[in-house]
Amino acid sequence: MLLDGFGRRVDYLRLSVTDRCDLRCSYCMPEGFKGYEEPRHWLSFDEIERLLAVFARLGLKHVRLTGGEPLLRKNLPDLARRLAALPGIDDLSLSTNGTQLAKHAARLHGAGVTRLNVSLDSLDRERVRAICRRDALPRVLEGLEVARSEGFHLIKINMVAIAGTTDEDICAMVAYCMERGFVLRLIETMPLGETGRGIGFLNLRPVRERLRQRFGLVDGVVPGGGPARYLVSPDGGFQIGFITPISQHFCATCNRVRLGVDGVLHLCLGQNDAVDFRTPLRSGCTDAGLEEMLRAALNSKPWRHEFSERPQQMVRFMSSTGG
Ligand code: SAM
Ligand code: SF4
Numbered sequence: 001m002l003l004d005g006f007g008r009r010v011d012y013l014r015l016s017v018t019d020r021c022d023l024r025c026s027y028c029m030p031e032g033f034k035g036y037e038e039p040r041h042w043l044s045f046d047e048i049e050r051l052l053a054v055f056a057r058l059g060l061k062h063v064r065l066t067g068g069e070p071l072l073r074k075n076l077p078d079l080a081r082r083l084a085a086l087p088g089i090d091d092l093s094l095s096t097n098g099t100q101l102a103k104h105a106a107r108l109h110g111a112g113v114t115r116l117n118v119s120l121d122s123l124d125r126e127r128v129r130a131i132c133r134r135d136a137l138p139r140v141l142e143g144l145e146v147a148r149s150e151g152f153h154l155i156k157i158n159m160v161a162i163a164g165t166t167d168e169d170i171c172a173m174v175a176y177c178m179e180r181g182f183v184l185r186l187i188e189t190m191p192l193g194e195t196g197r198g199i200g201f202l203n204l205r206p207v208r209e210r211l212r213q214r215f216g217l218v219d220g221v222v223p224g225g226g227p228a229r230y231l232v233s234p235d236g237g238f239q240i241g242f243i244t245p246i247s248q249h250f251c252a253t254c255n256r257v258r259l260g261v262d263g264v265l266h267l268c269l270g271q272n273d274a275v276d277f278r279t280p281l282r283s284g285c286t287d288a289g290l291e292e293m294l295r296a297a298l299n300s301k302p303w304r305h306e307f308s309e310r311p312q313q314m315v316r317f318m319s320s321t322g323g
Helices: 046-056 077-084 101-111 125-132 139-148 167-180 193-198 203-217 278-282 287-299
Strands: 010-017 062-066 091-097 116-121 154-161 183-188 219-220 227-234 239-243 254-261 264-266 274-276
Touching: 010 046, 046 077, 046 278, 046 287, 062 183, 077 091, 077 101, 101 139, 116 139, 125 139, 139 154, 154 167, 167 183, 167 203, 183 203, 203 227, 203 239, 274 278, 274 287, 278 287
Parallel strands: 010 062, 010 254, 062 091, 091 116, 116 154, 154 183, 183 239
Antiparallel strands: 219 227, 227 239, 254 264, 264 274
């Protein structure tokens, strides 16, 4: 079992397979962003598989493929198949903006990706265009329908709530998710990079109470629900989670770290502590050496983010860390 220096069990890795993206969500990536990692620095599938095999031997169980937009990485289903087959990995999921999902859903499902998180901030085409600076809504909705028909039974919609998101926007999304059996999660914006700081923050605590009243929801627990706090319909058929890193943080139960496409392991989304694994991977480090490095890295995982106390300190964008 992998424990960090505070005794928290770390069994979840978010694996960024690219820092590139076809959208430019205003809270995530600047419109003219050019600072991508050079392809020669991207971990190859062989390197990723080797490092995750070492990690899995130490207790890693859950892997989420993310980015940037992970579906932009060529042959992603091949990587998914290799990771799903690693002994110890019992859960492989994907976070995507959904624009390429219609094309890839069947192969991803066949490769062993079992759960999908799809980011969608509104059902209003113009609002989506304004937020992600591309006309993405029709492709995302089509991707969701295809994913559902390809057998993805657990689909979560991640909706970032920003200033200007109204209760009506959220209620429209609730109705959409209820109808299709999707789990909805509302997310508070985090001050990651100038983009994350430049967007108006919406506190989800009062929103949660209003939704509780309006839909007659009750507190609920959702298995594998992560840091979200859930409300559910009385019959359990609909679930809505609130991810509130700012208004009510959940660092005490943090179980995750993030591996960038460049092989740098980020120990906390909201701190700069990180360890480079690309160099040892490419300079003959043994598996025992990698194990040693992982244990030492985990031991230095920070206790918590300081988004409220030191909002200026994170210059990395969410897209470059792996959200
Ligand atoms: N491109 C994929 C997607 O959009 O789902 C995966 C990567 S994206 C960085 C992962 C998640 O991070 C998305 O749900 C996105 O909405 C969220 N995100 C990005 N920037 C954020 C910020 N500043 N605060 C909160 N969430 C953010
Ligand atoms: Fe791309 Fe996801 Fe960031 Fe939007 S949130 S710009 S889709 S990486």
